[in-house]
Amino acid sequence: QGPTDADLMNDAKSTGDVLTYGMGPQAHRFSTLNAINSGNVSKMVPAFSASLGGEKQRGQEAQPIVYDGIIYVTGSYSRLFAFDARTGEEKWQYDARLPDGIMPCCDVVNRGAAIHGDKIIFATLDARLVALNRLTGKVIWNKQIADYKEGYSATAAPLIVRGMVITGNSGGEFGVVGAVDARDVNTGELIWHRPVIEGHMGTLKGQDNGVTGKLNATWQGDLWKSGGGATWLGGTYDPDTNLLFFGTGNPAPWNSHLRPGDNLYTASTLAIDPETGVIKWHYQTTPHDGWDFDGVNEFIPFDATINGKPMKLGAKADRNGYFFVLDRTNGKFISANKFVMQTTWANGFNKAGKPNVIPEGRPPAPGEGKGKSVFASPSFLGGKNWMPMAYSQDTGLFYIPSNDWGMDIWNEPIAYKKGAAYLGAGFTIKSIAEDHIGALRAMDPKTGKIVWEYKNKAPLWGGVLSTGGNLVFTGTPEGYLKAFDAKTGQELWKFQTGSGVVGSPVTWEQDGEQYVAVMSGWGGAVPLWGGEVAKSFKDINQGGALWVFKLPK
Protein backbone atom coordinates (compact mmCIF):
# COMPACT_ATOMS: atom_id res chain seq x y z
CA GLN A 1 0.00 0.00 0.00
CA GLY A 2 2.99 2.29 -0.31
CA PRO A 3 5.33 3.97 2.18
CA THR A 4 3.93 4.62 5.67
CA ASP A 5 4.84 7.40 8.11
CA ALA A 6 7.22 4.94 9.80
CA ASP A 7 8.87 4.08 6.48
CA LEU A 8 9.54 7.77 5.86
CA MET A 9 11.10 8.19 9.32
CA ASN A 10 13.28 5.14 8.64
CA ASP A 11 14.40 6.32 5.19
CA ALA A 12 18.02 6.95 6.17
CA LYS A 13 18.37 3.28 7.17
CA SER A 14 16.40 1.59 4.39
CA THR A 15 18.92 1.27 1.57
CA GLY A 16 16.50 -0.20 -0.99
CA ASP A 17 14.66 3.06 -1.61
CA VAL A 18 14.85 6.86 -1.39
CA LEU A 19 11.59 8.08 0.12
CA THR A 20 12.35 11.59 1.32
CA TYR A 21 14.03 14.78 0.17
CA GLY A 22 17.30 14.63 2.08
CA MET A 23 17.39 10.80 2.28
CA GLY A 24 15.80 10.84 5.71
CA PRO A 25 13.78 13.49 7.58
CA GLN A 26 17.01 14.80 9.12
CA ALA A 27 18.36 15.30 5.57
CA HIS A 28 21.83 13.89 6.21
CA ARG A 29 22.06 12.80 2.57
CA PHE A 30 24.14 9.89 3.80
CA SER A 31 23.75 6.25 2.74
CA THR A 32 25.46 3.37 4.50
CA LEU A 33 25.84 1.58 1.13
CA ASN A 34 29.45 0.78 0.32
CA ALA A 35 29.39 -1.56 -2.69
CA ILE A 36 30.48 1.48 -4.70
CA ASN A 37 33.44 2.85 -2.79
CA SER A 38 36.64 4.85 -3.03
CA GLY A 39 38.42 1.71 -4.28
CA ASN A 40 36.17 1.00 -7.28
CA VAL A 41 34.17 4.13 -8.12
CA SER A 42 36.58 4.88 -10.97
CA LYS A 43 34.91 2.00 -12.83
CA MET A 44 31.34 3.34 -12.44
CA VAL A 45 29.39 3.63 -15.72
CA PRO A 46 25.94 4.81 -16.79
CA ALA A 47 23.15 2.23 -16.46
CA PHE A 48 20.72 4.43 -18.41
CA SER A 49 19.59 7.97 -19.01
CA ALA A 50 16.02 9.23 -19.37
CA SER A 51 15.07 12.49 -21.09
CA LEU A 52 12.49 14.93 -19.75
CA GLY A 53 11.85 15.92 -23.38
CA GLY A 54 10.09 19.11 -24.37
CA GLU A 55 11.48 22.46 -25.38
CA LYS A 56 11.00 24.05 -21.97
CA GLN A 57 14.08 23.06 -19.99
CA ARG A 58 15.51 25.14 -17.19
CA GLY A 59 17.22 24.38 -13.90
CA GLN A 60 16.80 20.69 -13.05
CA GLU A 61 17.29 20.97 -9.29
CA ALA A 62 15.26 17.90 -8.37
CA GLN A 63 16.31 15.08 -6.10
CA PRO A 64 14.93 11.72 -7.32
CA ILE A 65 12.57 9.64 -5.15
CA VAL A 66 12.96 5.86 -5.63
CA TYR A 67 10.30 3.39 -4.57
CA ASP A 68 9.19 -0.08 -5.68
CA GLY A 69 11.05 -0.08 -8.99
CA ILE A 70 10.10 3.48 -9.97
CA ILE A 71 12.16 6.68 -9.98
CA TYR A 72 10.12 9.87 -9.56
CA VAL A 73 11.61 13.18 -10.63
CA THR A 74 10.16 16.63 -10.98
CA GLY A 75 11.04 18.79 -14.00
CA SER A 76 11.70 22.52 -13.91
CA TYR A 77 8.27 23.59 -15.29
CA SER A 78 6.23 21.84 -12.59
CA ARG A 79 6.22 18.44 -14.20
CA LEU A 80 6.46 15.04 -12.54
CA PHE A 81 7.90 11.96 -14.25
CA ALA A 82 7.77 8.30 -13.26
CA PHE A 83 10.56 6.22 -14.80
CA ASP A 84 11.16 2.49 -14.54
CA ALA A 85 14.12 2.19 -12.13
CA ARG A 86 15.63 -0.72 -14.09
CA THR A 87 15.32 0.51 -17.66
CA GLY A 88 14.53 4.23 -17.57
CA GLU A 89 11.35 3.68 -19.58
CA GLU A 90 8.72 6.34 -18.81
CA LYS A 91 5.63 5.04 -17.01
CA TRP A 92 3.71 8.31 -16.85
CA GLN A 93 4.18 12.05 -16.84
CA TYR A 94 2.12 14.82 -15.26
CA ASP A 95 2.27 18.41 -16.53
CA ALA A 96 0.81 21.08 -14.29
CA ARG A 97 -0.73 23.70 -16.53
CA LEU A 98 0.87 26.87 -15.27
CA PRO A 99 -1.04 30.13 -15.66
CA ASP A 100 0.53 33.14 -17.38
CA GLY A 101 1.87 35.61 -14.86
CA ILE A 102 3.63 33.31 -12.39
CA MET A 103 6.50 35.14 -10.67
CA PRO A 104 9.33 32.85 -9.64
CA CYS A 105 12.24 35.12 -8.67
CA CYS A 106 15.09 32.82 -9.59
CA ASP A 107 14.29 30.65 -12.60
CA VAL A 108 11.67 27.96 -13.04
CA VAL A 109 12.83 25.16 -10.77
CA ASN A 110 11.47 22.37 -8.60
CA ARG A 111 13.49 20.43 -6.06
CA GLY A 112 11.50 17.24 -5.85
CA ALA A 113 8.48 15.27 -4.69
CA ALA A 114 7.32 13.51 -1.53
CA ILE A 115 5.82 10.03 -1.39
CA HIS A 116 3.25 8.57 1.04
CA GLY A 117 0.86 5.62 0.69
CA ASP A 118 -0.60 5.61 -2.81
CA LYS A 119 0.43 9.24 -3.41
CA ILE A 120 3.29 11.20 -4.87
CA ILE A 121 3.04 14.90 -4.00
CA PHE A 122 4.80 17.99 -5.31
CA ALA A 123 4.48 21.78 -5.30
CA THR A 124 3.99 23.76 -8.51
CA LEU A 125 5.28 27.19 -9.52
CA ASP A 126 1.82 28.74 -9.24
CA ALA A 127 1.99 27.97 -5.49
CA ARG A 128 -0.17 24.86 -5.49
CA LEU A 129 0.30 21.40 -4.04
CA VAL A 130 -0.68 18.40 -6.16
CA ALA A 131 -1.13 14.80 -4.98
CA LEU A 132 -1.07 12.16 -7.73
CA ASN A 133 -1.62 8.43 -7.65
CA ARG A 134 1.94 7.11 -7.70
CA LEU A 135 1.11 4.26 -10.10
CA THR A 136 -1.07 6.11 -12.60
CA GLY A 137 -0.21 9.81 -12.29
CA LYS A 138 -3.91 10.68 -11.87
CA VAL A 139 -4.71 13.69 -9.67
CA ILE A 140 -6.07 12.79 -6.21
CA TRP A 141 -6.19 16.32 -4.82
CA ASN A 142 -4.87 19.75 -5.80
CA LYS A 143 -4.74 22.64 -3.31
CA GLN A 144 -3.63 26.24 -3.40
CA ILE A 145 -0.76 27.13 -1.05
CA ALA A 146 -1.08 30.87 -1.76
CA ASP A 147 -2.10 33.29 -4.52
CA TYR A 148 0.50 33.47 -7.31
CA LYS A 149 -0.95 36.85 -8.37
CA GLU A 150 0.43 38.31 -5.13
CA GLY A 151 3.90 37.03 -5.99
CA TYR A 152 3.79 33.66 -4.26
CA SER A 153 5.34 30.59 -5.87
CA ALA A 154 6.63 27.23 -4.64
CA THR A 155 9.84 25.42 -5.55
CA ALA A 156 10.68 23.15 -2.58
CA ALA A 157 10.03 19.47 -2.06
CA PRO A 158 7.27 18.85 0.51
CA LEU A 159 8.08 17.16 3.82
CA ILE A 160 5.71 14.50 5.18
CA VAL A 161 5.52 13.96 8.94
CA ARG A 162 2.86 11.87 10.68
CA GLY A 163 0.30 12.03 7.94
CA MET A 164 0.84 15.76 7.35
CA VAL A 165 2.32 17.38 4.26
CA ILE A 166 4.42 20.30 5.46
CA THR A 167 5.33 23.02 2.97
CA GLY A 168 6.89 26.45 2.80
CA ASN A 169 6.37 29.16 0.18
CA SER A 170 8.42 31.35 -2.17
CA GLY A 171 8.09 35.03 -3.01
CA GLY A 172 10.48 36.95 -0.72
CA GLU A 173 11.39 39.28 -3.59
CA PHE A 174 7.72 40.32 -3.91
CA GLY A 175 6.91 41.23 -0.31
CA VAL A 176 4.89 38.11 0.43
CA VAL A 177 4.61 36.68 3.94
CA GLY A 178 6.60 33.52 4.55
CA ALA A 179 4.65 30.67 6.11
CA VAL A 180 4.76 27.01 6.99
CA ASP A 181 1.61 24.97 6.34
CA ALA A 182 0.54 21.50 7.46
CA ARG A 183 -2.08 19.62 5.44
CA ASP A 184 -3.74 16.25 5.75
CA VAL A 185 -1.88 13.96 3.35
CA ASN A 186 -5.08 12.16 2.38
CA THR A 187 -7.25 15.17 1.60
CA GLY A 188 -4.94 18.19 1.31
CA GLU A 189 -7.09 20.00 3.92
CA LEU A 190 -5.19 22.62 5.92
CA ILE A 191 -4.39 21.59 9.52
CA TRP A 192 -2.39 24.63 10.58
CA HIS A 193 -0.92 27.74 8.97
CA ARG A 194 2.14 29.31 10.59
CA PRO A 195 3.18 32.71 9.14
CA VAL A 196 6.79 33.42 10.08
CA ILE A 197 6.67 37.22 10.25
CA GLU A 198 5.86 38.75 13.63
CA GLY A 199 2.41 40.27 13.63
CA HIS A 200 0.70 37.56 11.62
CA MET A 201 -1.22 35.14 13.80
CA GLY A 202 -2.01 32.35 11.40
CA THR A 203 -4.31 29.49 12.25
CA LEU A 204 -2.58 27.31 14.77
CA LYS A 205 -3.98 24.47 16.76
CA GLY A 206 -5.02 25.61 20.20
CA GLN A 207 -2.83 28.62 20.91
CA ASP A 208 -1.10 31.72 19.61
CA ASN A 209 2.45 31.75 18.36
CA GLY A 210 4.05 32.13 21.76
CA VAL A 211 5.67 35.48 20.96
CA THR A 212 5.92 37.74 23.98
CA GLY A 213 5.25 41.47 23.91
CA LYS A 214 4.06 43.40 20.90
CA LEU A 215 3.46 40.99 18.06
CA ASN A 216 5.37 43.01 15.48
CA ALA A 217 7.92 44.48 17.89
CA THR A 218 10.89 44.14 15.51
CA TRP A 219 9.13 45.91 12.64
CA GLN A 220 8.08 49.55 12.26
CA GLY A 221 4.61 50.61 11.24
CA ASP A 222 2.91 48.34 8.75
CA LEU A 223 6.09 46.91 7.27
CA TRP A 224 5.46 43.48 8.79
CA LYS A 225 2.47 43.14 6.45
CA SER A 226 4.78 42.68 3.44
CA GLY A 227 7.83 41.49 5.38
CA GLY A 228 9.03 38.59 3.24
CA GLY A 229 10.76 35.75 5.07
CA ALA A 230 9.68 33.18 2.50
CA THR A 231 10.23 29.60 3.64
CA TRP A 232 11.21 28.68 0.11
CA LEU A 233 13.47 25.71 0.78
CA GLY A 234 11.08 23.65 2.88
CA GLY A 235 12.30 22.04 6.07
CA THR A 236 13.74 19.09 7.95
CA TYR A 237 12.24 17.07 10.79
CA ASP A 238 13.94 15.56 13.81
CA PRO A 239 12.07 12.56 15.28
CA ASP A 240 14.38 12.74 18.29
CA THR A 241 13.12 16.13 19.51
CA ASN A 242 9.85 16.05 17.53
CA LEU A 243 10.67 19.41 15.95
CA LEU A 244 10.33 20.76 12.43
CA PHE A 245 13.18 23.04 11.37
CA PHE A 246 12.40 25.66 8.74
CA GLY A 247 14.72 28.37 7.48
CA THR A 248 13.19 31.73 6.63
CA GLY A 249 14.29 33.95 3.76
CA ASN A 250 15.18 37.58 3.29
CA PRO A 251 13.13 40.41 4.75
CA ALA A 252 11.40 42.53 2.12
CA PRO A 253 12.40 44.88 0.66
CA TRP A 254 16.15 44.21 0.29
CA ASN A 255 16.83 47.90 1.06
CA SER A 256 17.31 47.56 4.82
CA HIS A 257 17.06 51.31 5.53
CA LEU A 258 13.35 51.11 4.74
CA ARG A 259 12.74 48.63 7.59
CA PRO A 260 14.74 49.40 10.77
CA GLY A 261 14.87 46.60 13.35
CA ASP A 262 15.76 42.94 13.49
CA ASN A 263 12.76 42.03 11.32
CA LEU A 264 11.92 38.75 13.01
CA TYR A 265 11.59 36.01 11.98
CA THR A 266 13.36 36.65 8.67
CA ALA A 267 16.79 35.15 7.90
CA SER A 268 16.34 32.72 10.78
CA THR A 269 16.01 29.05 11.63
CA LEU A 270 12.72 28.22 13.35
CA ALA A 271 11.90 25.12 15.39
CA ILE A 272 8.19 24.37 15.01
CA ASP A 273 5.96 21.93 16.88
CA PRO A 274 4.45 19.67 14.20
CA GLU A 275 1.27 19.13 16.21
CA THR A 276 0.32 22.78 16.66
CA GLY A 277 2.46 24.96 14.37
CA VAL A 278 3.80 26.82 17.41
CA ILE A 279 7.33 28.25 17.11
CA LYS A 280 9.38 26.63 19.91
CA TRP A 281 12.57 28.56 19.34
CA HIS A 282 14.23 30.77 16.76
CA TYR A 283 17.75 31.78 15.92
CA GLN A 284 18.42 34.64 13.52
CA THR A 285 21.56 34.16 11.43
CA THR A 286 21.47 37.61 9.78
CA PRO A 287 19.73 40.24 11.93
CA HIS A 288 18.40 43.10 9.78
CA ASP A 289 19.54 41.45 6.55
CA GLY A 290 20.49 44.01 3.91
CA TRP A 291 22.16 41.72 1.37
CA ASP A 292 19.48 39.11 0.54
CA PHE A 293 21.50 36.66 2.59
CA ASP A 294 18.18 35.04 3.23
CA GLY A 295 18.39 32.25 5.80
CA VAL A 296 16.49 29.34 4.35
CA ASN A 297 19.43 26.95 4.32
CA GLU A 298 18.66 23.50 5.66
CA PHE A 299 19.20 22.82 9.37
CA ILE A 300 20.58 19.32 9.80
CA PRO A 301 20.22 17.54 13.17
CA PHE A 302 23.30 15.58 14.31
CA ASP A 303 24.71 14.35 17.60
CA ALA A 304 28.26 15.00 18.79
CA THR A 305 30.30 15.33 21.95
CA ILE A 306 31.32 18.94 22.57
CA ASN A 307 33.70 19.70 25.45
CA GLY A 308 33.16 16.19 26.80
CA LYS A 309 29.37 16.56 26.72
CA PRO A 310 27.19 14.50 24.35
CA MET A 311 24.82 16.95 22.69
CA LYS A 312 21.84 17.04 20.36
CA LEU A 313 22.94 19.58 17.80
CA GLY A 314 21.97 20.97 14.45
CA ALA A 315 24.07 22.59 11.73
CA LYS A 316 23.35 25.14 9.04
CA ALA A 317 25.73 26.48 6.39
CA ASP A 318 24.18 29.89 5.86
CA ARG A 319 24.12 31.98 2.73
CA ASN A 320 25.87 34.70 4.82
CA GLY A 321 29.10 32.64 4.79
CA TYR A 322 28.97 31.21 8.33
CA PHE A 323 28.51 27.60 9.42
CA PHE A 324 26.32 27.52 12.51
CA VAL A 325 26.05 24.84 15.18
CA LEU A 326 23.12 25.18 17.60
CA ASP A 327 21.70 23.09 20.43
CA ARG A 328 18.66 21.76 18.59
CA THR A 329 16.64 21.21 21.75
CA ASN A 330 16.48 24.95 22.53
CA GLY A 331 18.18 26.91 19.72
CA LYS A 332 21.12 27.92 21.92
CA PHE A 333 24.13 29.17 19.98
CA ILE A 334 27.19 26.89 20.08
CA SER A 335 29.43 28.19 17.29
CA ALA A 336 29.64 30.02 13.97
CA ASN A 337 32.62 29.61 11.68
CA LYS A 338 33.35 31.10 8.29
CA PHE A 339 33.29 28.54 5.46
CA VAL A 340 34.00 30.96 2.58
CA MET A 341 37.04 33.05 1.61
CA GLN A 342 35.58 36.37 2.67
CA THR A 343 32.77 37.93 4.71
CA THR A 344 32.57 41.73 4.52
CA TRP A 345 29.40 42.17 6.57
CA ALA A 346 30.49 40.66 9.89
CA ASN A 347 33.67 39.67 11.62
CA GLY A 348 32.64 36.51 13.41
CA PHE A 349 29.97 35.96 16.08
CA ASN A 350 30.13 36.63 19.80
CA LYS A 351 29.35 34.08 22.52
CA ALA A 352 25.71 35.19 22.63
CA GLY A 353 25.36 34.29 18.97
CA LYS A 354 25.23 37.87 17.65
CA PRO A 355 27.33 38.88 14.63
CA ASN A 356 30.18 41.34 15.10
CA VAL A 357 28.73 43.54 12.37
CA ILE A 358 31.05 45.64 10.20
CA PRO A 359 29.00 48.87 9.79
CA GLU A 360 30.71 49.91 6.53
CA GLY A 361 29.68 46.58 5.07
CA ARG A 362 26.01 47.56 4.95
CA PRO A 363 24.82 49.04 1.64
CA PRO A 364 24.06 52.72 2.40
CA ALA A 365 20.69 54.37 2.01
CA PRO A 366 20.19 55.92 -1.44
CA GLY A 367 22.34 59.04 -1.70
CA GLU A 368 23.96 58.45 1.70
CA GLY A 369 27.69 58.23 2.41
CA LYS A 370 30.64 58.55 0.04
CA GLY A 371 29.56 56.20 -2.70
CA LYS A 372 26.23 54.75 -3.45
CA SER A 373 27.34 51.15 -3.62
CA VAL A 374 29.44 48.92 -1.37
CA PHE A 375 31.35 45.81 -2.20
CA ALA A 376 29.88 42.89 -0.24
CA SER A 377 30.99 39.29 0.05
CA PRO A 378 29.44 36.74 -0.10
CA SER A 379 27.31 38.00 -2.98
CA PHE A 380 23.55 37.73 -2.58
CA LEU A 381 23.81 34.40 -4.39
CA GLY A 382 25.46 33.31 -1.21
CA GLY A 383 28.34 31.45 0.38
CA LYS A 384 25.88 28.64 -0.13
CA ASN A 385 22.51 28.94 -1.82
CA TRP A 386 19.70 26.36 -1.90
CA MET A 387 21.89 23.36 -2.72
CA PRO A 388 21.91 20.97 0.21
CA MET A 389 25.02 19.83 2.05
CA ALA A 390 25.54 16.26 3.29
CA TYR A 391 26.59 14.90 6.68
CA SER A 392 28.58 11.68 6.89
CA GLN A 393 28.01 9.59 9.97
CA ASP A 394 31.31 7.83 9.16
CA THR A 395 33.61 10.85 8.94
CA GLY A 396 31.57 13.20 11.14
CA LEU A 397 32.07 15.89 8.51
CA PHE A 398 29.62 18.16 6.69
CA TYR A 399 30.21 18.51 2.95
CA ILE A 400 29.23 22.04 1.93
CA PRO A 401 28.67 23.08 -1.70
CA SER A 402 29.93 26.66 -1.33
CA ASN A 403 30.85 29.62 -3.51
CA ASP A 404 33.39 32.43 -3.19
CA TRP A 405 32.16 35.63 -4.83
CA GLY A 406 31.09 39.16 -4.02
CA MET A 407 28.91 41.94 -5.41
CA ASP A 408 28.61 45.66 -5.72
CA ILE A 409 25.25 46.42 -4.12
CA TRP A 410 23.35 49.70 -3.84
CA ASN A 411 19.97 50.74 -2.51
CA GLU A 412 17.17 52.53 -4.28
CA PRO A 413 13.78 53.88 -3.20
CA ILE A 414 10.90 51.42 -3.52
CA ALA A 415 7.27 51.21 -2.42
CA TYR A 416 5.30 48.02 -1.90
CA LYS A 417 2.88 47.15 -4.69
CA LYS A 418 1.05 43.84 -4.55
CA GLY A 419 2.44 41.36 -7.07
CA ALA A 420 5.44 43.52 -8.07
CA ALA A 421 9.14 43.09 -7.36
CA TYR A 422 10.01 44.67 -4.00
CA LEU A 423 13.80 45.00 -3.77
CA GLY A 424 14.84 48.63 -3.57
CA ALA A 425 18.33 47.49 -4.46
CA GLY A 426 20.57 46.70 -7.42
CA PHE A 427 23.70 44.59 -7.73
CA THR A 428 26.56 43.40 -9.90
CA ILE A 429 28.05 40.00 -9.05
CA LYS A 430 31.89 39.92 -8.97
CA SER A 431 34.54 37.22 -8.85
CA ILE A 432 36.94 37.35 -5.92
CA ALA A 433 39.32 34.50 -6.84
CA GLU A 434 41.32 33.83 -10.00
CA ASP A 435 40.90 30.09 -10.10
CA HIS A 436 37.42 29.31 -8.83
CA ILE A 437 34.01 30.37 -7.62
CA GLY A 438 32.73 26.98 -6.45
CA ALA A 439 34.31 25.06 -3.58
CA LEU A 440 33.13 21.78 -2.08
CA ARG A 441 34.29 22.00 1.53
CA ALA A 442 34.50 19.35 4.23
CA MET A 443 33.68 21.06 7.53
CA ASP A 444 34.42 19.57 10.95
CA PRO A 445 31.47 20.77 13.05
CA LYS A 446 33.39 20.28 16.29
CA THR A 447 36.28 22.56 15.39
CA GLY A 448 34.77 24.77 12.69
CA LYS A 449 37.79 23.97 10.52
CA ILE A 450 37.76 23.07 6.82
CA VAL A 451 39.39 19.63 6.49
CA TRP A 452 39.63 19.65 2.70
CA GLU A 453 38.30 21.58 -0.26
CA TYR A 454 37.78 20.97 -3.95
CA LYS A 455 37.73 24.12 -6.09
CA ASN A 456 35.56 24.43 -9.19
CA LYS A 457 35.75 27.15 -11.84
CA ALA A 458 31.99 27.69 -12.10
CA PRO A 459 29.79 28.17 -9.04
CA LEU A 460 28.61 24.91 -7.47
CA TRP A 461 24.81 24.77 -7.62
CA GLY A 462 23.91 21.13 -6.93
CA GLY A 463 23.30 19.03 -3.83
CA VAL A 464 25.77 16.66 -2.16
CA LEU A 465 25.57 12.94 -1.29
CA SER A 466 27.88 11.08 1.07
CA THR A 467 28.12 7.30 1.43
CA GLY A 468 29.54 4.52 3.58
CA GLY A 469 31.86 3.78 0.65
CA ASN A 470 34.01 6.74 1.76
CA LEU A 471 32.56 8.80 -1.09
CA VAL A 472 31.12 12.24 -1.61
CA PHE A 473 29.23 13.06 -4.84
CA THR A 474 28.28 16.41 -6.30
CA GLY A 475 27.60 17.91 -9.72
CA THR A 476 29.13 20.88 -11.55
CA PRO A 477 27.70 23.43 -13.98
CA GLU A 478 30.37 22.25 -16.43
CA GLY A 479 28.26 19.09 -16.76
CA TYR A 480 30.03 16.59 -14.53
CA LEU A 481 28.83 14.41 -11.74
CA LYS A 482 31.97 13.89 -9.62
CA ALA A 483 32.97 11.51 -6.83
CA PHE A 484 35.51 12.42 -4.14
CA ASP A 485 37.26 10.56 -1.35
CA ALA A 486 35.26 11.57 1.75
CA LYS A 487 38.38 11.76 3.94
CA THR A 488 40.82 13.49 1.62
CA GLY A 489 38.80 15.23 -1.08
CA GLN A 490 40.73 13.51 -3.83
CA GLU A 491 38.70 13.44 -7.05
CA LEU A 492 38.14 9.78 -7.97
CA TRP A 493 35.59 9.77 -10.82
CA LYS A 494 33.67 12.08 -13.11
CA PHE A 495 31.09 11.72 -15.86
CA GLN A 496 29.97 14.33 -18.40
CA THR A 497 26.15 14.44 -18.48
CA GLY A 498 25.77 16.87 -21.38
CA SER A 499 24.39 19.84 -19.41
CA GLY A 500 25.06 21.50 -16.07
CA VAL A 501 24.34 19.39 -12.99
CA VAL A 502 22.33 21.34 -10.39
CA GLY A 503 20.34 18.41 -9.01
CA SER A 504 20.91 16.44 -5.83
CA PRO A 505 22.36 12.91 -6.26
CA VAL A 506 20.94 9.87 -4.46
CA THR A 507 21.93 6.23 -4.07
CA TRP A 508 20.02 3.00 -3.39
CA GLU A 509 20.29 -0.76 -3.74
CA GLN A 510 18.29 -2.71 -6.31
CA ASP A 511 18.59 -6.38 -7.33
CA GLY A 512 21.76 -6.66 -5.21
CA GLU A 513 23.54 -3.75 -6.90
CA GLN A 514 24.15 -0.16 -5.78
CA TYR A 515 22.88 2.64 -8.02
CA VAL A 516 23.57 6.39 -8.09
CA ALA A 517 21.21 8.84 -9.80
CA VAL A 518 21.28 12.56 -10.53
CA MET A 519 19.40 15.08 -12.67
CA SER A 520 21.23 17.05 -15.35
CA GLY A 521 20.00 20.38 -16.75
CA TRP A 522 21.60 23.79 -16.27
CA GLY A 523 19.62 26.64 -14.75
CA GLY A 524 18.65 28.26 -11.46
CA ALA A 525 19.65 31.70 -10.28
CA VAL A 526 23.21 31.81 -11.65
CA PRO A 527 22.50 32.12 -15.40
CA LEU A 528 19.63 34.47 -14.55
CA TRP A 529 21.34 36.88 -12.12
CA GLY A 530 25.05 36.10 -12.40
CA GLY A 531 25.70 38.81 -15.05
CA GLU A 532 29.32 39.02 -16.23
CA VAL A 533 30.38 36.34 -13.77
CA ALA A 534 27.96 33.87 -15.35
CA LYS A 535 29.61 34.66 -18.69
CA SER A 536 33.10 34.13 -17.30
CA PHE A 537 32.88 30.38 -17.48
CA LYS A 538 32.07 28.30 -20.48
CA ASP A 539 28.68 28.58 -22.15
CA ILE A 540 26.53 25.74 -20.88
CA ASN A 541 23.77 24.05 -22.90
CA GLN A 542 20.31 23.54 -21.45
CA GLY A 543 19.23 20.01 -20.70
CA GLY A 544 16.77 17.84 -18.87
CA ALA A 545 17.76 14.27 -18.17
CA LEU A 546 17.95 11.73 -15.39
CA TRP A 547 21.27 9.85 -15.27
CA VAL A 548 21.63 6.55 -13.42
CA PHE A 549 24.98 4.85 -12.72
CA LYS A 550 26.32 1.55 -11.34
CA LEU A 551 29.40 -0.63 -11.44
CA PRO A 552 29.80 -2.86 -14.50
CA LYS A 553 28.69 -6.48 -13.90
Ligand SMILES: O=C(O)c1cc(C(=O)O)c2c(n1)C(=O)C(=O)c1cc(C(=O)O)[nH]c1-2
Ligand atom coordinates in the same frame (compact mmCIF):
# COMPACT_ATOMS: atom_id res chain seq x y z
O1 LIG B 1 12.93 34.79 -1.21
C1 LIG B 1 12.41 33.90 -1.90
O2 LIG B 1 11.20 33.61 -1.85
C2 LIG B 1 13.31 33.12 -2.80
C3 LIG B 1 12.85 31.99 -3.47
C4 LIG B 1 13.73 31.24 -4.29
C5 LIG B 1 13.14 30.02 -4.93
O3 LIG B 1 11.98 29.69 -4.59
O4 LIG B 1 13.73 29.37 -5.79
C6 LIG B 1 15.09 31.70 -4.40
C7 LIG B 1 15.45 32.86 -3.66
N1 LIG B 1 14.58 33.53 -2.90
C8 LIG B 1 16.78 33.40 -3.71
O5 LIG B 1 17.03 34.45 -3.08
C9 LIG B 1 17.77 32.75 -4.47
O6 LIG B 1 18.95 33.18 -4.50
C10 LIG B 1 17.42 31.57 -5.19
C11 LIG B 1 18.19 30.75 -6.00
C12 LIG B 1 17.34 29.80 -6.46
C13 LIG B 1 17.65 28.67 -7.37
O7 LIG B 1 16.84 27.75 -7.43
O8 LIG B 1 18.71 28.71 -8.04
N2 LIG B 1 16.10 29.98 -5.94
C14 LIG B 1 16.12 31.08 -5.16
Ligand SMILES: [Ca+2]
Ligand atom coordinates in the same frame (compact mmCIF):
# COMPACT_ATOMS: atom_id res chain seq x y z
CA1 LIG C 1 15.33 35.57 -1.66
